[in-house]
Amino acid sequence: MSKKHKTYTTEFKAEAIKLIEANQGNVSETARQLSISMQTLSNWNTKAKAGTLAGTKQYSPDLNALLEENKKLKQQLKIAEMEREFFKKGSSVLCQRKSVRYAYMKQKRYSFPITLMARLLHxxxxxxxxxxxxxxxxxxxxxxxQTILVKIAHEETRQSYGYIRLTKYLQAQGIKMSMYAVRQIKALNHLYCKRHKRFKRTTNSDHNRAIYENLLEQQFSMTRPNQAWSSDITYIWTVEGWLYLAAVKDLYTKQVVGYSLNERMTTQLVCNALNMAIHNQKPTKELIVHSDRGSQYCSHEYRNILEQYGFQGSMSKRGDCYDNAPIESFWGILKNELVHHYNYQTREEA
Structure with missing residues (x-):
């Protein structure tokens, strides 16, 4: 049989508080005198001090109303903060179909109230x-x-492939997925390509050396190998210092046919790259070798190699990187995939 809960009148509570004061604040002694629980009397005393116990001299109906209003405002503030936090994390879901919104609610149901999420997601x-x-x-x-597969592929490609190349990468592994699906998954999961640029000037056009005319004029489509080559210098940062890379690219095969590395950006750097390309490809005299107007490419040593083999020199207009776009594009891919994601300690490691 359950024990009945004893109730006390407002007048009794007020008299009990007065008795506590008469006992100089001794709650336990007052509880013994009144034969009531010390915990109950302690609760009354706490409320009396706060002015929320009816019948006591400290009691204030206005204060009680103010406390209730304050409680409501705190609840409203808490809801507003939850709404702001929810939109900070889930605003992109709002424009998705309902099944996506439901899935997001399921994922966040332990972090936010269901009713709040339902209201915010309509x-x-x-x-x-x-x-x-x-x-x-x-x-x-x-x-x-599909999302799991795209995330894995994104990491395997060092977070460097856009959705088109990533789709081809997946298809090459026998995974059937459309470009639209890959693009949507990348966007929804914030799978962005990492990009970083540490600038180092590699072209010095401030010289009085002879230059070649631009024979390509941004016409990079060739009909056979060794018809035209594009050459340039780029840089790779290491903890040990800069490392310079000169390369020669065949505009028909899109392959690098010669390259050279050095810690200094010298004439010998570009000459070595060109000599490697000549040794590998053995081109005919009709070959066009294009470059920018850098002092290395205008040097006597470099020009002598072109004249020795009967090649035609070609140079970009001053300050126009689009005139050498094929190899500039190659540099971008090279750095995004093999440079920007690594912190090389030494030049040898790079």
Whole structure:
């Protein structure tokens, strides 16, 4: 049989508080005198001091109302903070189809109240629970599997492939997925390509040496190998210092046919790259060798090699990087995939 809870009148509580004061604040002695629980009397005393116990001299109905209003304002502030936090994390979901919003609610249901999320995402609570009962659709399972595959591929390619190249990478592994799906998954999961640029000037056009005319005029489509080459210098940062790379690219095969590395950006650097390309390809005299107007490419040593083999020299217009776009594009890919994601300690390591 359950024990009945004893109730006390407002007048009794007020008299009990007066008795505590008469006992110089001794709650335990007062509780013994009144034969009531010390915990109960302590609670009354606390409320009396706060001015919230009716019948006591400290009691203030206005203060009580103010406390209630303060409590409501705190609740409203808490809700506003949750709304702000929710939108900070889930604003991109708002424009997605309902199944995506339901899935997001399920994911965040232990962090935010269901009713709050439903209101902010413009869905009903009952529809959300109906969706939960139905279980995960085949389409959702497929998309989840695709998302995992895209994330893995994104890491395997060092976070450097856009959605087009990433799609081709997946297809090469026998995974059927459209470019649209890959692009959407990358966007929804914030899978962005890492890009970084540490600038180092490699072209010094401030010289009085002879230059060649631009024979290509940004016409980079060739009909056969060794018809035209594009050459340039780039840089790689290491903890030990800068490392310079000169390369020669065939505009028909799109392959690098010669290169050279050195800790200094010298004439010998570009000459070595050109000599390697000549040794590897053995081109005919009709070959066009294009470069920028850097002092290394205008040097007597470099020009002598061109004249020795009967090649035609060609140079970009001053300050126009598009005139040498094919190899500039190659530098971008090289650095994004093999340079910017690494912190090389030495030149040899790079």
């Amino acid at each position: 869905v009903s609570v009952s529809c959300f629970y109906d969706w939960l009962k139905r279980g995960v659709s085949k389409r959702t399972i497929q998309r989840n599997q």
